[in-house]
Amino acid sequence: MIDQKNLLSQITEISFTVNDLNLYLDTHPLDENALNAFKDAMTQRKQLLQTYADNFEPLTMNCICPDSNNKTKSHTKYPDQRHFTWSDGPLPWEGGVF
């Protein structure tokens, strides 16, 4: 079973790295090392977001895919029906933390 909390932490961590690389690349657009690091970090982040969406709720609009999201039916009002999965998962004030 995938550790949801751990996966979410990984997404938070890699997102921070992507963001900091973005800031660096704003001022160093030709830096090869930074471009490679950004490419790797973005790939990792997309994979983690995909894994999270497949197993739990979609975290971003790009992750919404009603036919493949939330295999574990976690925190959803419509466990066995085809539904818009954007509403799945706890809301921020219900403890859902992005």
Next chain:
Amino acid sequence: MNSVAVKECECETATPSKTVELAIATVPMQPWEQPYDPKTALKHGTIFPSLDLPFYVTGGEQS
């Protein structure tokens, strides 16, 4: 870099004092360096070790 600001008063915003002085900034172009791993970077607030610096305008703990 002058000495670490000692918390002299309760006020939150830093006002010039013995240890917090006005300055003119000359900021060099940041060179690339091997970044921290994502977990460390998030904890330290930067992926770049050279920018992992203390924020001591109005005190603050030594992390």
